[in-house]
Amino acid sequence: xxxxxxxxxxxxxxxxxxxxxxxxxxxxxxxxxxxxxxxxxxxxxxxxxxxxxxxxxxxxxxxxxxxxxxxxxxxxxxxxxxxxxxxxxxxxxxxxxxxxxxxxxxxxxxxxxxxxxxxxxxxxxxxxxxxxxxxxxxxxxxxxxxxxxxxxxxxxxxxxxxxxxxxxxxxxxxxxxxxxxxxxxxxxxxxxxxxxxxxxxxxxxxxxxxxxxxxxxxxxxxxxxxxxxxxxxxxxxxxxxxxxxxxxxxxxxxxxxxxxxxxxxxxxxxxxxxxxxxxxxxxxxxxxxxxxxxxxxxxxxxxxxxxxxxxxxxxxxxxxxxxxxxxxxxxxxxxxxxxxxxxxxxxxxxxxxxxxxxxxxxxxxxxxxxxxxxxxxxxxxxxxxxxxxxxxxxxxxxxxxxxxxxxxxxxxxxxxxxxxxxxxxxxxxxxxxxxxxxxxxxxxxxxxxxxxxxxxxxxxxx
Amino acid sequence: xxxxxxxxxxxxxxxxxxxxxxxxxxxxxxxxxxxxxxxxxxxxxxxxxxxxxxxxxxxxxxxxxxxxxxxxxxxxxxxxxxxxxxxxxxxxxxxxxxxxxxx
Numbered sequence: 001x002x003x004x005x006x007x008x009x010x011x012x013x014x015x016x017x018x019x020x021x022x023x024x025x026x027x028x029x030x031x032x033x034x035x036x037x038x039x040x041x042x043x044x045x046x047x048x049x050x051x052x053x054x055x056x057x058x059x060x061x062x063x064x065x066x067x068x069x070x071x072x073x074x075x076x077x078x079x080x081x082x083x084x085x086x087x088x089x090x091x092x093x094x095x096x097x098x099x100x101x102x103x104x105x106x107x108x109x110x111x112x113x114x115x116x117x118x119x120x121x122x123x124x125x126x127x128x129x130x131x132x133x134x135x136x137x138x139x140x141x142x143x144x145x146x147x148x149x150x151x152x153x154x155x156x157x158x159x160x161x162x163x164x165x166x167x168x169x170x171x172x173x174x175x176x177x178x179x180x181x182x183x184x185x186x187x188x189x190x191x192x193x194x195x196x197x198x199x200x201x202x203x204x205x206x207x208x209x210x211x212x213x214x215x216x217x218x219x220x221x222x223x224x225x226x227x228x229x230x231x232x233x234x235x236x237x238x239x240x241x242x243x244x245x246x247x248x249x250x251x252x253x254x255x256x257x258x259x260x261x262x263x264x265x266x267x268x269x270x271x272x273x274x275x276x277x278x279x280x281x282x283x284x285x286x287x288x289x290x291x292x293x294x295x296x297x298x299x300x301x302x303x304x305x306x307x308x309x310x311x312x313x314x315x316x317x318x319x320x321x322x323x324x325x326x327x328x329x330x331x332x333x334x335x336x337x338x339x340x341x342x343x344x345x346x347x348x349x350x351x352x353x354x355x356x357x358x359x360x361x362x363x364x365x366x367x368x369x370x371x372x373x374x375x376x377x378x379x380x381x382x383x384x385x386x387x388x389x390x391x392x393x394x395x396x397x398x399x400x401x402x403x404x405x406x407x408x409x410x411x412x413x414x415x416x417x418x419x420x421x422x423x424x425x426x427x428x429x430x431x432x433x434x435x436x437x438x439x440x441x442x443x444x445x446x447x448x449x450x451x452x453x454x455x456x457x458x459x460x461x462x
Numbered sequence: 463x464x465x466x467x468x469x470x471x472x473x474x475x476x477x478x479x480x481x482x483x484x485x486x487x488x489x490x491x492x493x494x495x496x497x498x499x500x501x502x503x504x505x506x507x508x509x510x511x512x513x514x515x516x517x518x519x520x521x522x523x524x525x526x527x528x529x530x531x532x533x534x535x536x537x538x539x540x541x542x543x544x545x546x547x548x549x550x551x552x553x554x555x556x557x558x559x560x561x562x563x564x565x
Contacts, residue, residue: 327480
């Protein structure tokens with residue numbers, strides 16, 4: 001793209017592709033608004049940026065100046081942020097086009113993108129199924145081929161799980177690798193912005209641009225942006241651990257076949273593969289579903305109709321106003337999590353639930369450290385226990401929905417980098433394989449992913 | 463550890479959430495299911511003195527504590543009822559009953 005006409009044509013093409021994918025309900029920005037904004041952006045976009053002309057969609061819980069930020073919630077309907085997230089500013093400075101806001105579970109709380117106030121997002125290849133969540137809109141629009149990459153956010157697997165369901169690449173960086181300034185907070189000890197891309201390289205390029213120190217976020221480590229590794233010829237010298245707890249007897253047989261094929265491929269590439277144990281894995285989901293709701297109940301206290309959001313009038317006093325606004329404005333899943341979080345933090349229950357969960361979390365993190373201390377460079381696991389499930393299948397039982405995150409939330413609890421990449425299909429539905437790395441060693445994880453992506457038949461039936 | 467409708471009503475009050483009575487039975491059931499599920503952590507032996515997990519930089523950096531003027535969107539003279547020579551004009555203490563305002 002050497003001159004201005006090319007970038008304008010590219011912007012038009014992106015708008016057209018997103019418009020054609022409208023039936024997925026993956027992008028919340030209207031086609032007309034999106035086209036107008038993309039054309040406007042194409043006139044001012046930085047021509048020497050490393051992402052010049054790349055269309056990147058942004059999850060609706062990341063603040064942008066171009067489009068409203070609603071977090072998929074009625075309580076933030078029409079909210080226009082007065083500032084933009086650091087990650088968005090860095091994408092623009094690198095020449096990317098911000099290609100609209102993507103649908104998500106309300107305030108990123110969900111595993112299916114069925115909990116959005118703006119309707120559910122459809123799976124890109126089977127409309128009866130879910131795309132995963134909470135970054136389901138980002139995953140679906142990348143899988144549909146409308147954009148090269150999209151930003152998502154992770155609190156408990158919300159980038160990797162939808163990436164696995166939709167057959168794209170999803171990366172969650174180390175806690176502290178990417179600035180969260182401008183990400184609407186859900187669980188502050190867990191939240192990270194991640195990237196979904198059509199290939200490892202697409203996602204890694206975007207991650208490299210958005211990573212690095214940011215004085216506006218005190219949890220962001222004082223480190224340089226991630227340097228991308230070269231694509232390795234083979235994986236000789238790599239030691240890859242396969243945790244036995246991630247291959248339980250009830251694992252979907254198709255997922256098991258695809259992952260075992262990927263493990264064979266890792267061996268063929270020269271990696272040394274060995275079984276390891278992470279004995280506290282079974283406690284990751286209950287730990288997560290104490291810590292995350294507790295932090296959410298605190299973070300979401302600000303949405304009360306006074307500081308943010310539309311106000312539901314007619315209340316007799318200010319507390320009645322808060323209750324009416326929050327009762328009306330939040331959806332079912334968000335209210336349920338706020339209730340659970342408030343309960344576990346309430347007097348008499350704090351030690352039994354929240355404190356205990358933080359102690360178990362330390363054991364889960366120690367499991368990972370023990371594996372890495374024994375010479376393992378990376379871990380390989382299935383990303384999810386099944387392929388994309390049917391819409392509505394898990395709505396009646398919240399615990400069944402939470403268990404969809406069983407293989408992804410441990411990395412969030414330990415703050416480690418992890419990613420999902422396609423390793424095969426079962427009855428046409430994608431299967432994701434997960435790599436978990438050591439803190440701030442995303443480059444090693446990406447090296448292995450580059451090699452695996454080239455060698456494994458990611459779109460072939462397992 | 464199942465919860466009762468009274469527990470749920472109390473928690474809703476703490477969380478500043480209005481709940482309709484008709485949604486109460488479902489919420490009681492779902493909260494009980496979730497709390498029963500997460501209660502399995504009670505079986506985990508963590509040992510005496512086990513520390514809660516803390517992530518992030520060892521020393522959270524703070525911005526410099528500098529006192530800076532905070533620019534107002536419009537000047538004080540524009541929102542004060544009476545403003546004279548750089549001061550807000552208010553009634554003298556103890557004389558609210560008097561007619562007019564003193565300077």
